[in-house]
Amino acid sequence: MQQSPIVEIKNVAFGYDRARPVLRDVTLAIAPGSVIGIMGQSGCGKTTLLRIIAAQFLPTKGSAQVLGEATSQLDREGLYRMRRKMGMLFQFGALFTDMSVYDNVAFPLREHTALPEDLIHDLVMLKLQAVGLRGARELMPAELSGGMARRVALARSIALDPQLILYDEPFTGLDPISFGVIVRLIRELNDSLGATSIIVTHDVQEALGVVDYVYFMAAGKIIAQGKPDEIRQSREPFVRQFVNGARDGPVPFHYPAPDYAAEFELAGA
Amino acid sequence: MSLAQLREHARGRLERLGNGVTSQVWRLGFASRFLFYMVVHSGTALRRFRLTMAEIYFAGVLSLIIILVSGLFVGMVLALQGYETLQRFGASESLGVLVALSLVRELGPVVAGLLFASRAGSAITAEIGLMKATEQISAMEMMAVDPIARVVAPRFWGGVISMPILAALFSAMGIFGGYLVGVQLIGVDAGAFWSQMQAAVDLRNDIMNGVLKSVVFGIAVTWIAVFEGYDAIPTAEGVSRATTRTVVTSSLAILALDFVLTALMFTGGKSP
Amino acid sequence: MNRSTIDLWVGIFVVLGVAALLFLALKVGNLATFSGGETYNVQARFVNIGGLKIRAPIKSAGVVVGRVADIRFDNESYEALVSMNLDQHYQFPRDTTAKILTSGILGEQYVGLEAGGDGVMLKNGDRVRLTQSAVVLENLISQFLFNKAAEGKDEKK
Numbered sequence: 001m002q003q004s005p006i007v008e009i010k011n012v013a014f015g016y017d018r019a020r021p022v023l024r025d026v027t028l029a030i031a032p033g034s035v036i037g038i039m040g041q042s043g044c045g046k047t048t049l050l051r052i053i054a055a056q057f058l059p060t061k062g063s064a065q066v067l068g069e070a071t072s073q074l075d076r077e078g079l080y081r082m083r084r085k086m087g088m089l090f091q092f093g094a095l096f097t098d099m100s101v102y103d104n105v106a107f108p109l110r111e112h113t114a115l116p117e118d119l120i121h122d123l124v125m126l127k128l129q130a131v132g133l134r135g136a137r138e139l140m141p142a143e144l145s146g147g148m149a150r151r152v153a154l155a156r157s158i159a160l161d162p163q164l165i166l167y168d169e170p171f172t173g174l175d176p177i178s179f180g181v182i183v184r185l186i187r188e189l190n191d192s193l194g195a196t197s198i199i200v201t202h203d204v205q206e207a208l209g210v211v212d213y214v215y216f217m218a219a220g221k222i223i224a225q226g227k228p229d230e231i232r233q234s235r236e237p238f239v240r241q242f243v244n245g246a247r248d249g250p251v252p253f254h255y256p257a258p259d260y261a262a263e264f265e266l267a268g269a
Numbered sequence: 270m271s272l273a274q275l276r277e278h279a280r281g282r283l284e285r286l287g288n289g290v291t292s293q294v295w296r297l298g299f300a301s302r303f304l305f306y307m308v309v310h311s312g313t314a315l316r317r318f319r320l321t322m323a324e325i326y327f328a329g330v331l332s333l334i335i336i337l338v339s340g341l342f343v344g345m346v347l348a349l350q351g352y353e354t355l356q357r358f359g360a361s362e363s364l365g366v367l368v369a370l371s372l373v374r375e376l377g378p379v380v381a382g383l384l385f386a387s388r389a390g391s392a393i394t395a396e397i398g399l400m401k402a403t404e405q406i407s408a409m410e411m412m413a414v415d416p417i418a419r420v421v422a423p424r425f426w427g428g429v430i431s432m433p434i435l436a437a438l439f440s441a442m443g444i445f446g447g448y449l450v451g452v453q454l455i456g457v458d459a460g461a462f463w464s465q466m467q468a469a470v471d472l473r474n475d476i477m478n479g480v481l482k483s484v485v486f487g488i489a490v491t492w493i494a495v496f497e498g499y500d501a502i503p504t505a506e507g508v509s510r511a512t513t514r515t516v517v518t519s520s521l522a523i524l525a526l527d528f529v530l531t532a533l534m535f536t537g538g539k540s541p
Numbered sequence: 542m543n544r545s546t547i548d549l550w551v552g553i554f555v556v557l558g559v560a561a562l563l564f565l566a567l568k569v570g571n572l573a574t575f576s577g578g579e580t581y582n583v584q585a586r587f588v589n590i591g592g593l594k595i596r597a598p599i600k601s602a603g604v605v606v607g608r609v610a611d612i613r614f615d616n617e618s619y620e621a622l623v624s625m626n627l628d629q630h631y632q633f634p635r636d637t638t639a640k641i642l643t644s645g646i647l648g649e650q651y652v653g654l655e656a657g658g659d660g661v662m663l664k665n666g667d668r669v670r671l672t673q674s675a676v677v678l679e680n681l682i683s684q685f686l687f688n689k690a691a692e693g694k695d696e697k698k
Contacts, residue, residue: 054411056407056410056411079413080413080415081413083410083411083412083413084412084413086411088408088411090404090407090408091404092403092404094403094404094405094407094408095405096400096405096408096409097399097400097403097405107412107414108412108414111412111413111414111419112412112413112414153408156412319544322547322548322551323547325551325554325555326547326550326551326554329551329554330550330551330553330554333554333557360645373565431554433558434554434555434557434558434561435558437558437561437562437565438557438558438561440561440565441560441561441564441565444565463568467568472566476562476565476566480562
């Protein structure tokens with residue numbers, strides 16, 4: 001890990017509006033070539049952190065350095081330049097519904113390169129082959145199952161051979177087979193492209209099997225981090241509750257409410 | 270309610286009203302900046318004209334049926350109603366004039382505009398809104414493609430180009446419908462029908478002004494449609510609300526602009 | 542929907558639109574009689590122009606030969622001064638009469654020119670000397686009533 005980190009987040013704070021900060025004080029550094037997991041409960045801020053890395057939002061405090069540039073210093077040109085080196089997989093694929101699978105994967109190539117159509121054809125075939133969907137090239141997104149749509153979106157996000165790939169909840173709602181396929185693809189693509197992958201998810205067990213390093217978030221902060229084995233053996237109460245899926249722990253089962261007996265106006269309550 | 274509560278209630282209502290008004294004004298400013306940005310970044314839409322042509326197809330061609338049929342019926346009704354009144358003054362030969370002027374000056378641009386707003390305008394809003402809701406807009410941004418240049422601008426120019434064509438077709442169909450009812454059905458003299466019409470309808474004052482109106486309406490309706498879509502809250506309810514807002518706001522805008530334009534253009538021939 | 546179908550339909554659409562505009566311009570409007578040609582200016586004085594408006598047609602023998610350009614009030618002679626643009630192709634003698642007529646009974650008013658017999662023609666800037674004012678309805682009615690009253694008195698005698 002001697003190379004400079006590909007993503008460096010320092011003391012970042014952010015909120016969609018003033019009143020409610022989503023990220024309070026986040027610091028992390030990601031080494032190139034690794035597969036990183038960011039985990040936590042729904043609403044802990046992990047998707048927001050991903051968007052900060054993707055420079056969709058700028059941190060209100062602290063700095064975010066991605067691919068060697070500070071996101072808050074970028075103008076529109078610089079932003080688009082940086083994004084051409086990144087790929088992002090959205091939660092449900094976000095394929096363009098008015099285009100076929102082929103056109104979806106060809107989209108970044110057509111927009112950003114002046115390559116002739118036959119070369120684009122070859123590249124699209126390569127990407128689709130990598131995700132196993134070369135035969136589906138003429139289908140429309142409406143005709144695809146959830147898992148297939150996500151694989152096509154994956155092919156599209158690697159169309160320009162990015163250095164950094166971001167995954168926003170890639171495992172949500174997948175059947176076990178598609179699940180296994182995506183998990184393996186993430187690892188294979190990362191290694192064959194020599195890229196870095198950041199996965200935001202709350203599928204603990206499966207993610208622990210594929211990542212090199214994990215960050216745990218709660219209430220806008222990173223509360224635990226480490227290699228998968230370290231996490232599995234962690235004594236930290238929150239991590240234990242999360243990893244074991246326990247009902248009660250630092251994260252309580254009951255949403256704060258007044259006294260139960262008082263609800264029924266029992267005498268002596 | 271006590272007096273204090275009543276006062277609070279009233280104050281709350283007034284605050285909300287004030288907020289409502291200021292937020293509308295703010296929104297109008299935002300929409301104007303949006304329009305300006307979109308026009309400035311229309312290079313892609315005009316260079317890759319294929320994109321705009323596809324939008325002309327979706328906004329214009331697919332509206333053809335409703336425009337042509339409505340135009341025909343409006344013209345026919347105009348002839349029927351017009352004849353009723355005109356023949357009382359022995360002026361039934363002016364039926365052509367009545368039908369043509371009503372359509373070319375007012376009904377063509379306005380009714381075609383209203384139909385366009387409800388058919389194409391709502392479709393554009395729903396499409397952009399749904400793209401936003403399914404994160405397609407974000408995906409495009411993440412792929413370093415400006416969604417306003419790639420998705421919004423072609424739809425805007427497609428609508429602006431389609432609207433005057435549709436209005437002209439509406440007027441033409443209406444006049445044809447008026448001819449069918451007036452001459453063929455009722456029996457007004459064909460020669461008188463056309464010749465009086467030609468004498469009364471002026472190319473510059475009436476037809477050009479009508480075309481100008483339809484261009485203005487096209488800009489207004491399409492602007493509202495793309496803005497509401499882009500600004501929609503990305504949920505099912507948000508998109509449906511945005512679509513409704515498009516139709517309502519466009520219709521009101523057309524009628525208000527019609528008044529302003531008519532007052533400017535047709536000041537009844539300057540009296541000395 | 543492949544690209545060539547879209548192209549075809551958009552092409553048809555635009556052609557239809559242009560056709561509609563041409564139809565409106567030619568068959569509905571007065572493009573055919575639209576004179577973009579040269580005109581010369583002639584003035585005329587009227588005691589009363591009635592409802593004559595700017596851009597009203599100037600007709601001779603029923604054919605449009607020009608348009609009213611401007612209407613002003615002469616504060617010295619207390620008459621209306623009408624400025625007319627006549628089509629260059631049509632020449633009128635100096636003793637032409639200009640009358641303000643109404644098309645139909647309730648139609649709009651226009652200027653009718655009746656050619657005289659003079660050999661010399663009107664030039665740009667000339668004045669038409671013989672004019673007849675518009676018929677004012679109120680005067681007509683009061684004249685009618687007056688005549689009727691006079692008849693009645695005659696009968697009584």
